[in-house]
Amino acid sequence: MKSKKWLASLGVTSLLAASILSGCSSDDASKGDSSSSGDKKVTVTLAGWGGNPTEEKLLKQTLEDFEAKHKNIDVKYEVISEQYMDVMKTRLIGGKGPDVFYLDAFEAPALIETGVVEPLNDYVTDDFDVEDFEKPLLDAFQVDGKTYGFPKDYSTLALFYNKKMLADAGVEVPKTWDEFQAAAKKLTKNGVYGYGVAPELARMYWLAQSNGGDVVKDDKANFASKEVVDSLQPIIDMHNKDKSAVEPKEVGVTWGGEIFGQEKAAMVIEGNWAIPFLKDTFPGVDYGTAELPTVNGKKSTMAYSVAYVMNAASEKKEAAWELLSYLTGKEGMETWTSKGYALPTRKSVAEKLGFDKDELRGPLVAGASYATVWSEGTNLPIITNNFNNQFLSAFLGDRPLDEALKEAEKQANSEIQSK
Structure with missing residues (x-):
């Protein structure tokens, strides 16, 4: 190298x-x-x-x-x-x-x-x-x-869910990824979204590799593989087709804890840092946490x-x-x-x-x-920057996910090669 x-x-x-x-x-x-x-x-x-x-x-x-x-x-x-x-x-x-x-x-x-x-x-x-x-x-x-x-x-990531919103919608705490997507659709109503999502690699790495793909392989970007694209496509669909997922910035807040605390999203995936934040800033929100929904029967999360x-x-x-x-x-x-x-x-x-x-x-x-x-080889910062830039374009509906990630992977590996 x-x-x-x-x-x-x-x-x-x-x-x-x-x-x-x-x-x-x-x-x-x-x-x-x-x-x-x-x-x-x-x-x-x-x-x-x-x-x-x-x-x-x-x-x-x-x-x-x-x-x-x-x-x-x-x-x-x-x-x-x-x-x-x-x-x-x-x-x-x-x-x-x-x-x-x-x-x-x-x-x-x-x-x-x-x-x-x-x-x-x-x-x-x-x-x-x-x-x-x-x-x-x-x-x-x-x-x-x-x-x-x-x-x-x-801190790991866990599912934060609004107890009242789930109860009012007759939704059980989702235990699988399929249940999570269905719950998000049902919870999206009256200006509230089912899922407040952070469209970035640091929060979705666990999901990206859930179908057996490798985001990083041999210290190079590998996130344009079919396995990774297929794993992440549901996030794109939840935002652009189902309209059940939203990025916090789209509703005027800065991060998941805030969109959840303001009750603009019924579910978010956040870390331990959200617990003292919610206690201090939004003490009236009645919520629970659960391990992340399984994908293909397998437990996973980020740390x-x-x-x-x-x-x-x-x-x-x-x-x-x-x-x-x-x-x-x-x-x-x-x-x-x-x-x-x-x-x-x-x-x-x-x-x-x-x-x-x-x-x-x-x-x-x-x-x-x-x-x-959240640690994968010496080139993860380069890989992350390129992923985030292009994934967001797909998340916002500007281009297909596979096309966006293919371009991001090419650029990331070009930068790695020129180091």
Whole structure:
């Protein structure tokens, strides 16, 4: 593969040379940070993109708990609120990256390939209990048998349905994709649509592959295949023929939680983030959640996850691991996810907090074991951009779906080839 990736474009050898000169990537440096000896304090830097006030408070509490248990380690936390990955890449290239940082599964394959993320296998001890993580979420941060990050939280997708609207229409909660399409038609009336849909690959990847197709194959776009087109054609038909599906922007709102909260759609497919949003913004809406409808008798959903990872050039690797392992360990994760704004990636923590039995979050937790994580090779950003641009044209009725996706696939693979 031709290489013009962001790191290579600035010279891998330059980065390695800088690391050697500074001594920051050597084994001796990683073992000499005094994190365990207690003879001096070590400051570990942590970077993330922040969150809502409740999440920020929970993270602050988790970090305070860590420092109370590790008197010789201080944590300096930095919020990068805009252009997070661009800022992070620039800092990593310049040798000024944080010791520990957030990494989205979507971005993970490409960043791991550059060599700037530290493999963690040699740091893990038996009491860390790697088997406790939901397997699909952990797999998203593993390459060739090496683990480069441990997922801190996640969300799957679930079906959100308006209880009153379904009851008034005499509709049962749909369990299959055919039932879902029929329910959407029946629920569409009086200015309310059956389904508020987000016409983008990140939300429909699970459906696109439901007939055995591969959206990505050999790290190239493959979404023009008949299997993928056939899987997605019902979305086009629901919008253009049945008129039972609508994009939120078409009714003057921005996303699925809002169209559902305003009761302009009886059903949406959303993640855990919609639960606190609806509670705070639309507390009067009586709704339920369910696992996504099965397609061809098979359960499927998406999962979106973020891991804590370690900078391969860190000079404080022992202390960095102490922090990373606490944040993704059972105690730290329980504090961080205790309010339900984020779901714990450890099965034992989800059970202890009762999320697996929670009326609203239970279906989201149930999906974690079989979810497809939003992470597929190093070229997924290119593939996604081209898919979204052309899929929308078919969704709006401007051209046939097969034609739109064929053009998008050709363009995506041309861009990949020219990298």
